[in-house]
Amino acid sequence: MLNYERVLNVQIELTNALIGKLVPYHILTVIKNEKRQMVDEFSDCSLLFTDMCSFTEYQRHKRDPREVVILLSRIFARFDQLCEE
Numbered sequence: 455m456l457n458y459e460r461v462l463n464v465q466i467e468l469t470n471a472l473i474g475k476l477v478p479y480h481i482l483t484v485i486k487n488e489k490r491q492m493v494d495e496f497s498d499c500s501l502l503f504t505d506m507c508s509f510t511e512y513q514r515h516k517r518d519p520r521e522v523v524i525l526l527s528r529i530f531a532r533f534d535q536l537c538e539e
Contacts, residue, residue: 476501502533 474482506529513522 500537502530 473485516522
């Protein structure tokens with residue numbers, strides 16, 4: 455039974471970590487406490503989850519982080535454009 459509880463606790467921590475990456479911290483606290491709260495509403499919103507090939511290697515070799523941000527901005531602007539089309 456003790457092993458089951460340990461496995462369950464690990465899974466709960468992993469789930470909380472994943473949710474914590476998807477929602478703002480204050481919303482995560484609300485979710486954990488099972489309270490209802492008004493949240494921000496957006497009339498038009500999309501979430502994009504992506505795994506960009508070789509991105510980690512690319513950003514590792516850039517000395518100026520602004521170059522990485524500029525690249526990401528261009529990529530996501532193009533995604534937005536394609537979605538509108």
